[in-house]
Amino acid sequence: MMGTPAPLDGPTLELLQTILDAIDIPAPATVDDTAAYSRVLADRAAHAAVALRDVLAGGAQFGPGWITGYLRDRLAETPATGYRTLDETEQQPAGEAPDRRPGPSRIADEPATVAACGADYRSAADVRATAARQDTRRH
The missing domain is CATH 1.20.1270 (Substrate Binding Domain Of Dnak; Chain:A; Domain 2)
Structure with missing residues (x-):
């Protein structure tokens, strides 16, 4: 007790x-x-x-x-x-809500044209080659 x-x-x-x-x-x-x-x-x-x-x-x-x-x-x-x-x-003062608006984005501002997509595809050739090598090692 x-x-x-x-x-x-x-x-x-x-x-x-x-x-x-x-x-x-x-x-x-x-x-x-x-x-x-x-x-x-x-x-x-x-x-x-x-x-x-x-x-x-x-x-x-x-x-x-x-x-x-x-x-x-x-x-x-x-x-x-x-x-x-x-x-x-x-404690944030009333009426002062944080700014949650999206900021500038180069990706969103750049139009997705065929030429822009082709340039992105060509510039990523090394990334695709690395991924292919890694896939080959896993199998």
Whole structure:
């Protein structure tokens, strides 16, 4: 049977809050931001794991307060930046929708004439030759 948990002391609470700060970072705004978000989160979680291991193994000879400071220093070296966050996209001022109109495109602007298609076909001869060699190797 579980009883009432013992109250945590100040240094332990600070350590737990710092660990939460390490892993509770803003969500990425788009799929394109996920790789950078994952890298940042993995780095920060690794620092938190080192701090936890040290405390749990009894290696925190200077106590949880010292480990908390150490972890904060490591987190300052690995800020949760380098990617667009969901919070940033939600904070965009009302009425200022992103411009989603297509930009200029040389392909769309160039008419698909017989001459243009023939030129494209001739310029891609090396690509077709490479593909043919690769097909021959596979079979």
